[in-house]
Amino acid sequence: NAGVTQTPKFRVLKTGQSMTLLCAQDMNHEYMYWYRQDPGMGLRLIHYSVGEGTTAKGEVPDGYNVSRLKKQNFLLGLESAAPSQTSVYFCASSTRDRGTDTQYFGPGTRLTVL
Amino acid sequence: DQQVKQNSPSLSVQEGRISILNCDYTNSMFDYFLWYKKYPAEGPTFLISISSIKDKNEDGRFTVFLNKSAKHLSLHIVPSQPGDSAVYFCAQETSGSRLTFGEGTQLTVNP
Numbered sequence: 001n002a003g004v005t006q007t008p009k010f011r012v013l014k015t016g017q018s019m020t021l022l023c024a025q026d027m028n029h030e031y032m033y034w035y036r037q038d039p040g041m042g043l044r045l046i047h048y049s050v051g052e053g054t055t056a057k058g059e060v061p062d063g064y065n066v067s068r069l070k071k072q073n074f075l076l077g078l079e080s081a082a083p084s085q086t087s088v089y090f091c092a093s094s095t096r097d098r099g100t101d102t103q104y105f106g107p108g109t110r111l112t113v114l
Numbered sequence: 115d116q117q118v119k120q121n122s123p124s125l126s127v128q129e130g131r132i133s134i135l136n137c138d139y140t141n142s143m144f145d146y147f148l149w150y151k152k153y154p155a156e157g158p159t160f161l162i163s164i165s166s167i168k169d170k171n172e173d174g175r176f177t178v179f180l181n182k183s184a185k186h187l188s189l190h191i192v193p194s195q196p197g198d199s200a201v202y203f204c205a206q207e208t209s210g211s212r213l214t215f216g217e218g219t220q221l222t223v224n225p
Contacts, residue, residue: 004157041217042118042215043203043213050211102163105157105159107155107156
């Protein structure tokens with residue numbers, strides 16, 4: 001099992017460019033999440049999904065869109081990147097079972113917006 | 115406002131001694147808490163959890179204590195090892211299996 005994988009690992013964008021971050025999991029998990037980590041702020045939830053075809057806003061959704069067309073994939077899109085979106089992005093997945101729904105994280109994508 | 119707060123950005127301890135990492139929360143509606151460990155250039159990994167029906171949970175060298183009246187939890191690592199050097203995040207599970215994380219504490223264990 002590869003667990004949770006993220007593509008790409010690093011990316012540099014110019015302001016206004018767009019990109020898509022891909023997250024894939026092979027654990028058959030129902031739930032998937034996108035977080036961003038910034039210094040001194042922990043991990044903040046951007047969007048999440050409780051099943052294929054569903055998405056919901058998290059704590060900091062502005063400037064991002066997501067899609068969950070397949071159960072194993074969760075895509076995070078930036079339509080017009082801004083320097084404030086410079087961050088490390090983590091994807092996670094979990095089962096729906098209460099008490100065992102530990103979230104498993106990918107290795108992260110470091111994004112720099114110039 | 116930060117619902118889960120880790121007031122110490124960093125902690126340094128000697129190998130073999132106890133490490134105590136602290137976390138405070140404001141919302142007592144949600145009763146499941148987790149600790150994650152994160153090494154540089156890697157994603158966070160689950161370490162230990164506790165439900166409010168308990169006030170202590172132990173797993174090897176790691177013990178989490180929950181004080182519901184004080185809305186406080188702590189992670190004890192005994193004995194601390196250099197390989198424990200990492201950033202530790204506490205998290206509270208909220209609705210829809212969402213996690214709210216604290217800011218993290220950088221633990222350094224010196225040989």
